[in-house]
Amino acid sequence: MVRTYKRKTTRASTAPDIMLKAVRQVLVFKKTIRGAAEEFGINYRTLARYCSKIPREEVEGVVELPSCPVGFIGARQVFSPQLEAELVAYVLLASEVCSQLPPRAIRRLAFQLSHSHQLPTPPSWTHNRQASADWFTSFLKRHPLLSISSPASVSSQSHVQLFFSKLQTLTERHGFRAEDTWIMEEMGITTAQRPDRVLSRRGLRQTGADRGPLVSVVCVVSAAGRVMPPFFVFPRVQFREHFLSGAPAGSSGGAHLSGWMRDEQFLDFLQHFTRQTACTVDRPCLLLLDSHAAHLSIESLNYSRASGVVCLCFPALCSQQLERCVYGPFKRSVNTAIDGWMHGSPGRSITIHHIPGIVSSALPLAATPENISAAFTACGIFPLDPQQLEADGPVTPGAAAGPDSQEKDGLHWLSCDYTAADRCSNTS
Known part of the structure; x- marks a missing residue:
């Protein structure tokens, strides 16, 4: 066509x-x-x-236009003009809060929107779980107000100020306490050991090419110093309960071939989060998280709104609290635990089924109340102090925690109000 x-x-x-x-x-x-x-x-x-x-x-009656179509009708479109206008409003809202959406995220959002409204779509949409490139090209032509541009490579001070403004507004509106303020971060743990530095003859190089399978661990901590049981993502097609053998009590998990969190796994994590916090619409909790395309699905938006989970994304390419004061000690504790396991099990190799047990022994050593409190204070999250970052120096970009890091530029701001996101997620 x-x-x-x-x-x-x-x-x-x-x-x-x-x-x-x-x-x-x-x-x-x-x-x-x-x-x-x-x-x-x-x-x-x-x-x-x-x-x-x-x-x-x-x-x-007194209507000026009939409800039935009149005159020439062009090629059949998936969305009605009203639905497409709401999608444009959501994209513009995301760009206004410094969280521009990449094309792939918009195409996935369009598929989820059509699925939630039970609209007929081409077979390629269902097969790829996203809208086609032809639809996206026509979408831009129909709405010249939108354009594709490259985001800034670093986070500006205005983005950070906007984040703290949103944080202050949500805190005042809902009265979040220390036990209601949570931060989540995803990191990957491989079965390949990262040994400590050793002395050897100068010029000798031994390079291993095997990284080993990767298991993602989602850690969540509160400003009160509480550590939530982690959420694991295993590199498998189907999740089985025995994967969590040796994991901390109350842990949950999901499965994806990449080992990283995607839309379905993030929805499973939200269910795990609501079980642990017992949050409701009347007593919501604040969840601070990275800007990632996996957090954008309409199912997650609907579930967050119905469960009282108020989500706020950090500015793109910014380091966050867990990376500053918790994940450094956690990675060292994981390497120490792997060394101890290998010394106690000579001739055996670590598999993904040993990762939960290693995390169970390493996480309490790193995620201490002192480290967690220092992380919240250092970034000025709790107690709320936007001037703390100015005292520490300019904002520096952080490393991406998973694949598709090029999509970490563009995500969204969520709140209990949901504004344009609320309209896009309502099903017919």
Whole structure:
């Protein structure tokens, strides 16, 4: 199908309001069909067809446009003009809060929106779980207000100030306490050991090419110093409960072939989060998280709104609290635990099934109340102190924690109000 279609005739060009006026002349003022058709310049057979097509209530009412389509109809589109306008409003809202969405995220959002409204879509949308590139190209042509641009490579001070402004607004609106403020961060743990530095003959190099399978661990801590049981993502197609053998009590998990969190796993994590915090709409909790495309699905938005989870994303490419004061000691504790396991199990190799047990022994050593409190204080999250970052120096970009890091630029701000996101996520 051509992307730019040009009409070759002028047939079926009658405006909808003109057609409604002509139908009223026939049905209300009892004018003949041929007479009304000649007065408004319409084919009399076309006018006769619309006299039975337009509802009688609209003809006798005061509406200006009929509800049925009138005139030439181009190629069938997936979304109605109203739904597409709401999608554009959401994209603009995300760009205004310094969280521009990448094209791939918009295509996934379009598929989820069509699925939630049970709209018919091309088979390629269902197969790829995202809208096609042709749809995205036409979407940009229909809305010239949108354009593709490259985001800044570092986080500006204005982005950080906007984040603290949003944080202060949410804190004042909901009255979040220390035990209601949580931070989540995802990190990968491989089965390949990272040994400590050793002395050897100068010039000797031994390089291993095997990184080993990767298991993602999602750690969540509160400003009160509480550590939530972690959420694991295993590199498998299906998740099995025995994967969590040796994990901390109360842990949950999911599975994805990459070993990293995706839309379905993030929804499972939200369910794990609500079970641990017992948050409700009347007693919500604040969840601070990274800007990542996996956190964008409409199912997650709906679940967060119904469960009282108020989510706020950090500015793109910024380091966060767990990276500053918790994950450094945690990685060292993991390497120490792996060394101890290998010394106690000679001739055996670590598999993904040993990772939960290693995390169970390493996490309490790193995520101490002192380290957690220092992380919140150092970044000025709790107690709220935006001037803390200015005292520490300029904001520096942090390393991406997983694949698709090019999509970490663009995500969203969520709140219990949801504004444009609320309209996009409502099902018909």
